[in-house]
Amino acid sequence: MARIGFVGLGIMGAPMSANLAKAGHQVTGYNRTPGKAGPLVSAGGRSAESLAAAVTDADVIALMLPDSSDVEAVLRGPSGVFDLAAEGSLLIDFSSINPGVARQLAVEAREHGLRMLDAPVSGGEMGAVEGVLSIMVGGDIKDFESAESIFSAVGKTVVFVGPSGSGQTVKVANQLIVAGAIELLAEAIVFLEASGADMPSALRVLGGGLAGSTVLDRKGAAMLARDYAPGFRLELHDKDLNNFMEAAQDVGVVAPLGALVSQLVRSLKARGLGHLDHSALLSLVELLSGGEKPA
């Protein structure tokens, strides 16, 4: 069992750190804003008053932070993890950040005598609470194998996908496909409703053929009901799509549908709707098509 410093006890980090403690690890959690350690402490972990107190004596330092800039701020600088961590310790970044930044941070970690894996997750708050996240891991495969007891405590489908940055690369590709699938389903639903089709039957037959998808299975009924309670917020999806577009540009890949759906998600955020579930892409198709759902 490992001594784990867990940085970032938000919606995802709090239950993940608690699951690590329940699995028998010695977990010390730190969050910049205090008062977030309840789930971890209830599970047998400890709450640290400072970043240093959480990470100085840890074998494994786990991060679960909102975006690239947050991870960079916690790692770099005179009072950052790169300076505080004991030599040879393993950093696991569960955050979803820019793949290029992840690659650069792994280089800097090595320069500080540390090992680093990028390990973004999917599966949402429910997946985090139940310890059944999908985790896409990039880095050195030996470091991946050494962390098996960590990953198995928080994830169900844990896949090593290549060198440093690859976890983030697969995560942004995942977010491209998910946003696009939601938009396609939204366009189909608005079109089918306007055409007078019987909607539950239509979605049933669509789901049974080549048009079937996990998005249709999990989001179709809520989209018919215009229930946009998150779920996964548009503003987070906007961040992920921005990371996809930057990473695609970095490797010279042109992604026409990716660019368009990014623009649609961003426009909803700009309209102040970033707090809604990403399935609210449907509301923009309705707006473009001149109105609400026909009565």
Place this chain on the structure above:
Amino acid sequence: MARIGFVGLGIMGAPMSANLAKAGHQVTGYNRTPGKAGPLVSAGGRSAESLAAAVTDADVIALMLPDSSDVEAVLRGPSGVFDLAAEGSLLIDFSSINPGVARQLAVEAREHGLRMLDAPVSGGEMGAVEGVLSIMVGGDIKDFESAESIFSAVGKTVVFVGPSGSGQTVKVANQLIVAGAIELLAEAIVFLEASGADMPSALRVLGGGLAGSTVLDRKGAAMLARDYAPGFRLELHDKDLNNFMEAAQDVGVVAPLGALVSQLVRSLKARGLGHLDHSALLSLVELLSGGEKPA
């Protein structure tokens, strides 16, 4: 058991008519180009020399033709089905055509004392041969119920989706989602390869989460191998997407991703690649991104 006149014995119509004969129906098939009735005759059906010989005495007249104009040509005019068919007989159009045309033809059928269902299918040649097609049916629900023994002989998932034209409406929505899902997966694959990810692992983890889809399950491996043997040809998908765009415009629905993927499919057709499988959308992403798969 019904006397069925089956018009259009192509890749789909030949095995469908044979399955109807095997189920005990008395099937007479007609195809404009002769020599296509082999599978039907082997299954116990008959081959007609003329359209009139196939449809005049039929209780049910089934059509499986390439596009709207073919269906219109067979139905209308002095020697067409509308004039030849016995009063009260049931027309079932299995073709994939423009939803607005389907609605109009159903009106004309009624004016000729006939009943008509639009019943486009999905599942491809293999689904037709095995009698396990998905069928989306629009029209009068009583006519749908009266044709149960017909549909069950050729389809597995048979769903009534609303008034006349609704079957075609759902079919074009299906084709929108499928084309978009292929393009999204293509963009993801080209991006992931260019970024150095381990591809089989990446597709496995994508398939296990919210990005999972039937397209990924059935087409992912062939797309990694650049195997574009059809399957479903781009030129047919182009026709279906054109029908989607026209139908969406008819009801005032704006479909940004639909419009873009239609354009991409059409450009491949214009490059003379219409005979390839629709997964060849990937080759256009590669072209836009400056080359073939990195060695």
